[in-house]
Amino acid sequence: MSEAVAFLTALAQALSALALYPTGHASRERAIDGAYQHLLDLLARDASPEFSFLEDEVVYGARPLRELRDWDWNKRLSDVGIQRLQFDATTTRPELEDFLDETMARLTLKAIDTAEARQMRPSGIRFGVLGIRGADELQTDEITTASLSYSLRDEAETIRWLHREVTEKNELPLVEAETVVRSLAVAMHGDEQMLMPLLKLRHYDEYTTTHSLNVSVLTMALAEWLGLGDRDVRAFGIAGLLHDLGKVRIPYEVLHKTGTFTDDDRRVMSRHPAEGANIIITSATDLDLAAVVAYEHHIMINGGGYPSYRFKRKTHRASRLVHVCDVYDALRSDRPYRDAWPPGKVLAYIEERSGHEFEGEAAHAFTRMMREWEPQVTEVEEDEPLPQS
Numbered sequence: 001m002s003e004a005v006a007f008l009t010a011l012a013q014a015l016s017a018l019a020l021y022p023t024g025h026a027s028r029e030r031a032i033d034g035a036y037q038h039l040l041d042l043l044a045r046d047a048s049p050e051f052s053f054l055e056d057e058v059v060y061g062a063r064p065l066r067e068l069r070d071w072d073w074n075k076r077l078s079d080v081g082i083q084r085l086q087f088d089a090t091t092t093r094p095e096l097e098d099f100l101d102e103t104m105a106r107l108t109l110k111a112i113d114t115a116e117a118r119q120m121r122p123s124g125i126r127f128g129v130l131g132i133r134g135a136d137e138l139q140t141d142e143i144t145t146a147s148l149s150y151s152l153r154d155e156a157e158t159i160r161w162l163h164r165e166v167t168e169k170n171e172l173p174l175v176e177a178e179t180v181v182r183s184l185a186v187a188m189h190g191d192e193q194m195l196m197p198l199l200k201l202r203h204y205d206e207y208t209t210t211h212s213l214n215v216s217v218l219t220m221a222l223a224e225w226l227g228l229g230d231r232d233v234r235a236f237g238i239a240g241l242l243h244d245l246g247k248v249r250i251p252y253e254v255l256h257k258t259g260t261f262t263d264d265d266r267r268v269m270s271r272h273p274a275e276g277a278n279i280i281i282t283s284a285t286d287l288d289l290a291a292v293v294a295y296e297h298h299i300m301i302n303g304g305g306y307p308s309y310r311f312k313r314k315t316h317r318a319s320r321l322v323h324v325c326d327v328y329d330a331l332r333s334d335r336p337y338r339d340a341w342p343p344g345k346v347l348a349y350i351e352e353r354s355g356h357e358f359e360g361e362a363a364h365a366f367t368r369m370m371r372e373w374e375p376q377v378t379e380v381e382e383d384e385p386l387p388q389s
């Protein structure tokens with residue numbers, strides 16, 4: 001751990017030196033040598049170190065580095081599209097220098113497209129926006145179908161328990177999250193015809209539970225409608241289920257406020273994407289997709305929303321789908337500050353904002369699916385059995 005902290009500290013010193021001194025200057029070379037030496041020390045203990053920079057937290061592998069909690073460079077790197085940074089055991093000093101130059105260019109230039117800027121020489125250093133590790137090959141496997149009588153009570157209870165666990169232990173019970181999604185997938189395929197069970201909100205303060213389940217169902221339906229395989233459908237379902245996980249860290253008074261939001265409330269609320277990504281990344285190494293979606297689900301394609309970026313960035317397809325499902329479920333639910341909208345009005349709202357707030361493919365697919373599958377949408381109370389199709 002300490003090697004990781006020492007290396008990042010030296011890396012930041014080298015970046016500061018790059019800003020101050022021209023190429024070849026002794027102070028600059030010394031700072032790069034220092035950073036490289038610390039990298040070698042780190043590589044001696046960990047052959048493929050990996051860092052994630054998430055707003056106000058640095059994560060090394062799956063462990064948050066408490067020592068770097070208020071580290072300025074975290075947000076600076078994240079803002080310029082360096083949210084994940086990985087080193088190979090073979091990384092050379094020139095590669096580190098190239099990386100530092102590239103980072104400096106990003107920090108000092110106002111707008112470069114990250115995709116273009118990433119055209120560096122082949123290197124033992126990989127970096128970029130928070131993304132998916134490894135290949136995302138599409139695999140399919142069978143979803144067990146059953147024609148039992150389902151209600152969503154167990155799923156809702158599990159989600160309430162899961163939120164409590166995350167609040168108390170700061171760790172996500174992954175197996176249970178996966179179980180809920182698997183069980184939603186089964187409920188959706190109770191008979192030949194697909195079913196979209198959406199929970200009715202019972203109390204305002206249960207919104208996060210109801211909403212998580214509904215966004216998971218809607219996202220899975222949409223992924224299925226777009227022809228994705230079962231495994232991907234479920235991965236998208238988990239991402240939908242966990243998209244607002246960061247809300248467990250928002251104080252109750254803000255989360256359930258009935259009056260107008262102040263700027264401070266808004267600031268607190270806008271932290272939930274980074275908080276959620278953080279909880280997911282530090283709990284499970286194979287939930288990258290869910291972490292990405294938690295982080296990106298409020299980013300609009302016109303650059304609006306939050307977290308805000310100085311760079312153009314294309315969000316993950318799953319984030320774009322969850323974004324539409326998220327807004328749909330929010331608007332169709334009663335909230336303390338407004339009544340639920342009828343489904344038709346919500347769909348018109350999404351269409352109107354397609355290409356600005358929502359990405360065209362996601363908005364178009366969603367509105368078409370909802371119109372076509374309308375008979376399959378069933379609003380249910382938590383204890384009510386799902387209808388048999």
Ligand SMILES: [Fe+2]
Pocket residue numbers: 243244272297298
């Ligand atoms: Fe959210």
Ligand SMILES: [Fe+2]
Pocket residue numbers: 211243244326
């Ligand atoms: Fe949400």
